Amino acid sequence: MKLEIRQLIALVASALNATGAFLPMLGVPLLLDKNFFQLSKSGAWILIGLAGLSVLIVLLRKYRALYITGLASLGLVIYSLISIHERRSGYQQDLQQGMDKSPLQDIGVGFLKGVNIEYGWWVMVIGAVLLIAVPLVGSRLKWQRREHT
Secondary structure (H helix, E strand, C coil): CCCCHHHHHHHHHHHHHHHHCCCCCEECCCCCCECHHHHCHHHHHHHHHHHHHHHHHHHCCCHHHHHHHHHHHHHHHHHHHHHHHHHHHHHHHHHHHHCCCCHHHHHHHHHHHCCEECCHHHHHHHHHHHHHHHHHHHHHHHHHHHHHC
């Protein structure tokens, strides 16, 4: 069985999505980095399930269905990123309101500012974008072949 370039790209994209769930996504000072399983166990399993479904779609050569898995993966990752950002902002507001002019307020705000986004997010975003791009590129190639024939 010879792999097409579209299949190879889609398989790599699926692997990026699946492995991204295990990579560090959030760096927290004084604690270990958090991966997707530690942040949202159900979200991580959904992402891995979408990656597995993408592999099945590629093996069946039904590339247009990759739009669904790619958009769902990208939506899940973006939703998780926005959710974490909103929680962080909420914690900062709570600290500022609840500890007016307390020496601990500065420590808490400094701690929250040290929370940062790690490279696991970008791995999953790249994987999802590649899954969306595969059917786009494939349909463009077919259109060009018909035009030249």
